[in-house]
Amino acid sequence: MRVPLSWLREYVDLPAGETGRDVATKLVDAGLEVETVEQLGGGLKGPLVVGQVLTIEELEGFRKPIRFCTVDVGHANGTGLPQEIVCGARNFSVGDKVVVVLPGAVLPGDFAIASRETYGRTSHGMICSGDELGMGDDGTHGIIVLPHEHEVGTDAIKLLELVDEVLDIDITPDRGYCMSMRGVAREAATAYGLPLRDPALLDVPAPNSYGYAVKIDDPQGCDRFTARTVTGLDPEARSPIWLTRRLQKAGMRPISLAVDITNYVMLELGQPLHAYDRSRIDGAIGVRRAEQGEKFTTLDGVKRTLDAEDLVITDNSGPIGLAGVMGGANTEIADSVTDPATGVVTGTTEVVVEAAHFDSVSISRTARRLKLSSEASKRFERGVDPQAAAAAAQRTVDMLVLLAGGTAEAGVTELTAPGAPHTIAMSADHPDRVAGMEYGRETVVRRLQEVGCDVYGQDELVVTVPSWRPDLAEPNDLAEEVIRLEGYGNLPSTLPQVPSGRGLTARQQLHRRVGRALAGAGYVEALSYPFVGEGVFDQLQLSAHDASRQVVKLVNPISDEEPALRTTLLPGLLGALRRNDSRGSHDLALFETGSVFRAAAQPGVAVRLPADRRPTDEEIATLNAALPAQPRYAAVVLAGAREQAGWWGKGHPADWADAIQAARSLAVEAGAELVVRQGQYGPWHPGRCAELIVTLDGVETVIGHAGELHPRVVKAMGLPARTSAMELDLDRLAAAGGEALQAPRISSFPVATQDVALIVDASVPAATVEAALRKGAGELLESLRLFDVFEGEQVGEGKKSLAYALRFRAADRTLTAEESTAARDAAVALAGERTGAVLRGA
Numbered sequence: 001m002r003v004p005l006s007w008l009r010e011y012v013d014l015p016a017g018e019t020g021r022d023v024a025t026k027l028v029d030a031g032l033e034v035e036t037v038e039q040l041g042g043g044l045k046g047p048l049v050v051g052q053v054l055t056i057e058e059l060e061g062f063r064k065p066i067r068f069c070t071v072d073v074g075h076a077n078g079t080g081l082p083q084e085i086v087c088g089a090r091n092f093s094v095g096d097k098v099v100v101v102l103p104g105a106v107l108p109g110d111f112a113i114a115s116r117e118t119y120g121r122t123s124h125g126m127i128c129s130g131d132e133l134g135m136g137d138d139g140t141h142g143i144i145v146l147p148h149e150h151e152v153g154t155d156a157i158k159l160l161e162l163v164d165e166v167l168d169i170d171i172t173p174d175r176g177y178c179m180s181m182r183g184v185a186r187e188a189a190t191a192y193g194l195p196l197r198d199p200a201l202l203d204v205p206a207p208n209s210y211g212y213a214v215k216i217d218d219p220q221g222c223d224r225f226t227a228r229t230v231t232g233l234d235p236e237a238r239s240p241i242w243l244t245r246r247l248q249k250a251g252m253r254p255i256s257l258a259v260d261i262t263n264y265v266m267l268e269l270g271q272p273l274h275a276y277d278r279s280r281i282d283g284a285i286g287v288r289r290a291e292q293g294e295k296f297t298t299l300d301g302v303k304r305t306l307d308a309e310d311l312v313i314t315d316n317s318g319p320i321g322l323a324g325v326m327g328g329a330n331t332e333i334a335d336s337v338t339d340p341a342t343g344v345v346t347g348t349t350e351v352v353v354e355a356a357h358f359d360s361v362s363i364s365r366t367a368r369r370l371k372l373s374s375e376a377s378k379r380f381e382r383g384v385d386p387q388a389a390a391a392a393a394q395r396t397v398d399m400l401v402l403l404a405g406g407t408a409e410a411g412v413t414e415l416t417a418p419g420a421p422h423t424i425a426m427s428a429d430h431p432d433r434v435a436g437m438e439y440g441r442e443t444v445v446r447r448l449q450e451v452g453c454d455v456y457g458q459d460e461l462v463v464t465v466p467s468w469r470p471d472l473a474e475p476n477d478l479a480e481e482v483i484r485l486e487g488y489g490n491l492p493s494t495l496p497q498v499p500s501g502r503g504l505t506a507r508q509q510l511h512r513r514v515g516r517a518l519a520g521a522g523y524v525e526a527l528s529y530p531f532v533g534e535g536v537f538d539q540l541q542l543s544a545h546d547a548s549r550q551v552v553k554l555v556n557p558i559s560d561e562e563p564a565l566r567t568t569l570l571p572g573l574l575g576a577l578r579r580n581d582s583r584g585s586h587d588l589a590l591f592e593t594g595s596v597f598r599a600a601a602q603p604g605v606a607v608r609l610p611a612d613r614r615p616t617d618e619e620i621a622t623l624n625a626a627l628p629a630q631p632r633y634a635a636v637v638l639a640g641a642r643e644q645a646g647w648w649g650k651g652h653p654a655d656w657a658d659a660i661q662a663a664r665s666l667a668v669e670a671g672a673e674l675v676v677r678q679g680q681y682g683p684w685h686p687g688r689c690a691e692l693i694v695t696l697d698g699v700e701t702v703i704g705h706a707g708e709l710h711p712r713v714v715k716a717m718g719l720p721a722r723t724s725a726m727e728l729d730l731d732r733l734a735a736a737g738g739e740a741l742q743a744p745r746i747s748s749f750p751v752a753t754q755d756v757a758l759i760v761d762a763s764v765p766a767a768t769v770e771a772a773l774r775k776g777a778g779e780l781l782e783s784l785r786l787f788d789v790f791e792g793e794q795v796g797e798g799k800k801s802l803a804y805a806l807r808f809r810a811a812d813r814t815l816t817a818e819e820s821t822a823a824r825d826a827a828v829a830l831a832g833e834r835t836g837a838v839l840r841g842a
Contacts (some may be wrong), residue, residue: 001168001169001171001178001179001180001250002162002166002168002169002249002250002251003166003167003168003169003181003184003250003703004165004166004246004249004250005020005023005164005165005166005167006161006164006165006336007181007249007250007272008023008167008181008715009183009184010197010707011181011185011189011196011197011198011199012185012188012192012194012195012196012197012282013194013195014101014188014194015020015190015192016171016253018627019165020037020039020165020166021037021580023167023188023509023529024037024167025058026188026189026191026192027167027169027187027188028186029189029191029192029487029488029489030482030484030485031175032169032171032175032184032187033169033170033171033172033531034167034168034169034170035168035169036167036168036682037165037166037167037168038165038166038167039165039166039690040134040162040163040164040165040166040249041108041134041157041163041164042108042400043108043109043110044106044107044108044133044134044157044162044163044783045105045106045812046101046102046105046155047076047077047101047102047105047107048099048100048101048102048133048155048156048162049074049076049098049100049102049152049153049154049155050069050073050074050097050098050099050146050150050151050152050153050154050156050159051072051073051083051097051098051099051100051127051152051153051158052096052097052098052135053069053070053071053092053093053094053095053096053098054069054070054071054072054080054082054094054154055069055070055094056069056070056093056094056569057253059119059120060435061084061136061274062233064088065088065090066086066087066088066090066119067087067089067090067091068084068085068119068121069084069085069086069087069127069518070082070083070084070085071083071085071098071100071127072152073102073152073153074151074152074153074818075100075153076100076102076153077102077124078138079471079805081180082103083100083124083125084121084122084123084124085100085118085119085123085124085125085126085127085671086118086123086759087126087127087143087235089127089143089358090142091140091142091143092127092145092148093145094141096145096444097130097145097146097147097148097150097152098127098143098144098145098146099127099128099133099143099146099156099160100114100125100126100127100128100146100156100696101125101128101173102125103115103124103125105125107128107133107134108133108134108252109134110469111132113125113241118150118383119261120259122321124811126230127143127307128143128144129142130144130248131143133160133162135160135162135245135248136248136251136253137569139235142427144160145670146159147238147240147241148240149333151731155365159241159710160241160245161241161242161245164249166197166249167184168479169184169381173303173381173382174382174471175308175382175471176270176379176382176383176384176470176471177270177378177383177468177469179270179378179379179382180266180269180270180271180379181199181267181269181302181713182200182267182268182269182270182388183196183270183468184394184718186198186416187195190381190450190451190485193383196265197267198267199269199395200385200387200388200391200392201391202391202394202398202653203394203396203810204390204391204393204483205394205410205412206412207412207414208410208411208412209411209611210410210411211227211229211411211412211413211414212227212228212229212284212285212411212415213283213284213285213413214227214284214285214286214287214411214415215265215284215286215287216286216287216415216417217287217288217289217313218287218288218289219273219285219417219635220359220417220618221287221289221311221358221359221362222287222311222323222325222356222357222358222359223357223359223386223416223417223419224356224357224386224414224416224417225287225356225357225389225390225413225414225415226353226354226355226356226389226390226392226393226412226413226414226415226527227352227353227354227355227393227411227413227414228352228353228393228394228397228408228409228411228412229278229287229350229351229353229408229409229411230350230351230353230397230400230401230404230406230407230409231349231350231406232349232350232352232405232406232407232771233258233350233404233406234349234404234405234406235334235336235345235347235348235349235398236336236345236347236403237255237403238256238257239256239261239404240261240403241256241516243260243261243264243403246264247260247263247264247267250267251260252267252375256335257403257404258275258333258348258351258400258404259275259333260273260401261275261396261399261403262274262353262396263375264399264827265395265396265399266375266379266392267392268369268391268395268767269390269395270384270385270388270468271355271379271384271385271388271389271390271391272324272375272376272379272380272384272623273353273354273355273363273392273393273395273396274313274321274327274353274354274376275333275351275352275353275354275442276320276321276327276331276333276351276352276354277331277332277333277334277348277350277351278350278351278352279348279349279350280330280331280332281315281320281331282315282316282317283315283316284315284316285313285314285315285320285352285354286313286314286315287311287313287314287323288306288311288312288314288357289308289309289310289311289312290306290307290309290310290311290312290319291306291308292306292307292308293305293306293791294306294312294318294319296312296318296319296322296328297328297330297331298322298325298328298329298331298372298540299326299327299328299329299754300326301329304322304370304372306322307366307369308318309362309365309366309670310322310362310366310369311323311324311358311359311363313327313328313354315331315762317330317712319330321354322366322372323356323358323362323363323366324356324358324362324366324376324377324380325363325366325367325372325375325376325377326372326376326377326438328820333348333351334346334347334348334362335347335595339628351400351406353393353396353397353400354391354393354612355390355392355393355396357384357386357389358380360380360381360382360383360384361380361420362587363377363380364377364380364381364679367381368438369560375448382571383470383471385468385537386467387467388467388468389414390414404613413654421461421464421465421467422464422465422470422472422473423463423465424462424463424465424472424473424474424475424477424478425460425461425463425475426429426460426463426475426478426479426757427459427460427461427475428444428445428457428458428459428460428461428600429441429459430475430478430612431444431478431479431482431483432477433612434483434611434612435479435481435482435483435491436491436492436494436643437490437492439486440507441458441459441480443486444461444482445461447481447485447486447539448461448463448478448481448482449480450485451466451469451481451485452466452468452469453465453469453478455471459692462477474623474719475767476611477546478602482667487833499643504667506734507632507731507734510669510670510730510734511593511632511730513669514593514666514669514670514730515591515593515635516636517665517666518591518662518665518666519591520635521589521662521665522589522642523589523590523591523636523663524588524591525590525591526572526576526588526590526591526592527592527594528569528571528572528573528575528576528592528594529562529572530565530566530572530594530597531554531557531562531563531564531566532551532562532563532564532565532566532567532571533557533562533563533564534549534551534564536571537549539713539716539717540568540570540682540683540685540713540717541682541710541712541713542682542683543682543691546565546673546682547567547568547598548568549567550567550569550598550599551564551565551597552564552565552597552598552599552628552629553565565597565628566596566597567596567597567598567636568596568609568633568727569594569596569633569634569635569727570635570637570683570725571590571634572635572726573591573637573725574717574719574723574725576590577590577637577639577719577720578717578718578719581639581640581719581720582718584643586639586640586719586720587640587641587642587644587654587656588637588639588640589636589637589638589642589654590636590637590638591634591637591662592634592635593629593633593634593635593636593638593730594633595630595632595633596630596632596633596737597628597629597630598629598631598632599628599630599831600628600629603626604625604626604627605626606623606626606627607619607622607623607626609623623766630728630784631731631732631811632729632730632731633704633727633728633729633730634666634727634728634730634733635726635727635728636662636725636727637723637724637725637728638655638658638659638723638724638725639654639656639719639720639722639724640653640654640720641653641654641721642654642655642658645737645809654721654722655708655722655723655724656685656688656689656690656706656707656708656724658708658724659706659707659708659724659725659726660676660690660706660726662678662726663676663690663692663704663706663726663728665748666728666730666733667694667733667737670730670733670734670736671737672694672734672737672841673694673736674693674694674697674733675692675693675695675700675767675771676690676691676692676693676694676706676765676767677690677691677693677765677767677768678690678765679702679705681705682705682707683713683725684706684707684708684710684725685707685708685709685710685711686703686710688703688707688708688829689705689706689707689708690706690707691704691705691724692704692705692706692728692823693842694732694733694736695736696732696735698738701732703728703729703732703733703736704726704727704728705726705727705731706724706725706726706727706753707724707725707726708722708723708724709723709724709725743810747809747811749809749810749811749813749814749815750809750814750815751782751807751808751809752807752808752817752819752820753805753806753808754805754806754808754820754821754823754824755803755804755806756773756803756804756806756824756827756828756839757801757802757803757804757839757840757841758801758802758803758804758828758831758832758835758837758840758841759787759795759799759800759801759802759838759840760799760800760802760835760836761798761800762791762798764798764799764835764836764837766789766802768788768803768834768835769802769815769831769837770784770786770804771836772827772830772831772833772834772835772837773804773806773827773828773830773831774827775827775830776826776827776828776829776830776831777806777808777823777824777826777827778823778826780808780809780810780815780823781806781807781808781823781827782807782808782809783806783807784804784805784806784807785804785805785806786802786803786804787803787805788801788802788803789802789803790803795840801840802837806823806824806827808823808824809821
């Protein structure tokens with residue numbers, strides 16, 4: 001919300017010496033987020049005056065049209081003679097009043113004006129456009145043409161209000177009433193302790209039976225509708241300078257008088273309005289829900305398909321407006337048109353003014369679904385004062401009568417749904433308990449009255465909330481009002497007492513060890529957003545019944561394209577890898593640890609926890625039970641070179657083995673025994689995918705997968721070729737580990753190494769053979785490593801040779817050759833029994 005300081009002073013008598021920064025400081029202390037204070041006209045120096053064009057000579061022989069003009073500027077140039085100026089604009093004619101800057105002046109941007117030779121003539125100054133004066137877009141993109149009533153030689157700096165300060169305030173969703181001059185003025189008046197001149201305090205005629213006919217079919221979506229009619233408008237009437245300048249300072253573009261007035265009143269009172277050309281309305285105005293698939297063309301010329309949840313304004317022909325969002329092109333205020341033959345000006349001469357109050361949730365959903373955010377929808381989403389509709393309609397009518405020469409019809413339509421003011425019961429010391437300091441009843445009552453509440457009672461207060469504060473719904477909201485107005489800076493700073501000796505939980509310790517292990521292995525941590533779109537599961541080639549497709553959807557997502565919480569870390573990590581690769585970083589190894597979210601079969605209902613005391617264990621347990629399961633996962637993705645080539649060697653590319661090794665590193669940190677077997681799942685290449693298995697409660701459980709991604713997944717997600725990935729359930733991995741990591745015992749006795757080469761069927765996984773060797777070798781086995789795989793005629797068709805290095809060592813003695821050989825033979829025997837393995841060469 002852009003708030004011109006000169007406009008704000010109309011409602012609050014701010015001290016004369018207060019600057020925009022002073023006011024911003026006060027508003028920030030009151031809880032508003034003032035982002036910037038813009039100095040309009042900074043560095044501007046006159047003479048800048050109103051001039052009248054006397055003659056125009058078209059200069060020939062140049063690439064663009066150039067005009068040599070003489071302009072009457074009165075005695076502003078010191079001579080009274082016409083000022084000669086070269087100008088390239090073409091939107092003005094002889095006799096027009098324009099803005100002229102004379103030599104010696106300085107325009108915004110430190111642009112000094114002097115007489116200069118150009119296009120073969122001497123130009124003594126410049127005829128100005130709005131952009132050159134820092135006024136913003138006025139819709140013409142050309143020279144400012146002023147109304148004829150302004151006298152030649154008038155100071156244009158004062159006339160155009162070029163010097164001002166504008167506060168740019170970021171309005172949070174709970175402070176929708178501040179999206180108006182009325183709301184910000186109320187905050188400024190409270191901050192300075194000054195009275196407010198409320199622009200909504202107008203004499204409004206009572207509704208009667210001969211107003212414009214309106215029918216509301218959905219009172220829940222529209223609980224208030226005011227309609228007023230103004231006739232006899234002058235189609236040639238233009239918005240006065242003061243009106244257009246206020247709109248421009250507030251960040252809006254002037255369009256036409258009727259539209260400018262509705263925008264002005266919206267900025268002033270916070271109530272969105274719409275003006276319909278009455279000659280284009282067919283019958284009574286109605287408010288209803290749209291029919292599914294109904295078509296409607298909005299003011300921006302776009303034909304839109306409506307949803308059954310959308311609220312529309314209608315007449316006998318169908319929709320004429322998208323309620324609370326945008327009007328329709330079929331009832332748009334017509335631009336004035338002059339008949340070149342007769343000189344007769346035609347345009348809209350009768351309007352119906354709509355001031356209504358719509359359901360904020362409905363408007364928000366419609367605007368979000370259609371991607372059609374407007375000034376009106378922004379206000380309705382945050383909450384509009386329903387009691388301001390009649391005053392806003394009256395203000396609009398008064399301005400149309402004053403500025404457009406119209407006549408207000410006596411008919412007044414005002415339909416309202418039954419309702420009562422919202423009241424809140426609160427103990428007088430509730431703000432004291434929330435803030436941790438004593439305010440006292442008098443302060444609490446005074447502050448609540450300052451924000452517009454009616455307060456009754458002594459120790460137990462009954463507070464009636466003002467209509468413009470729909471965000472005040474419970475005692476804690478009232479406590480926040482008291483605290484912010486008393487000043488957040490006055491709250492005592494108390495550090496919580498932390499109990500000693502507890503330290504990190506085992507889960508937190510594992511999380512840190514995992515991060516350090518992966519970082520030490522050359523991975524870079526990437527933190528991604530926990531939101532996904534369901535289309536990513538198709539890119540990952542997950543089956544239709546995969547558990548990862550059962551997502552938790554957000555009611556109010558940040559992006560409609562990603563409305564669900566993630567069930568896997570891979571989409572975010574792969575997105576980070578793709579972005580980095582597209583920006584020239586091709587050798588990538590990224591990791592992430594974080595929660596995923598599993599939808600429950602029956603969604604729970606969360607309880608509301610108290611704010612004035614610590615929740616009980618039962619309340620916390622009830623809240624946790626309503627939440628989706630949130631296991632912690634760990635994932636890595638790799639692409640490019642895992643080890644760079646250089647003088648030290650050839651290096652090697654990242655592949656499936658690196659992804660599997662990352663899983664093994666995590667298993668070591670968790671103290672768990674990880675079994676790696678060939679597998680097949682979703683995004684991984686069926687021939688280069690490993691299942692990651694641990695034993696939980698005596699049952700082998702798959703906790704993740706690792707390997708190279710499927711080429712179709714790589715193509716669908718725009719990833720580098722041969723991208724590899726690993727993902728596993730960190731919580732299950734930790735459950736498979738011991739209570740605490742056991743440091744290895746280092747034996748001082750020598751190691752005995754035995755190599756074996758076993759021939760097995762080509763279909764037998766090496767991990768199965770390895771598991772049998774470990775089991776058979778017994779406690780003397782220190783380590784086992786597969787160092788060679790061979791397939792060829794020497795081992796037979798359909799066979800393969802697996803060569804393992806077995807290291808044996810005892811903790812209390814030097815092993816004899818007979819002991820190590822016996823252990824090796826026992827290992828080979830069990831491998832033969834379980835997998836059919838035979839010693840090569842036997």
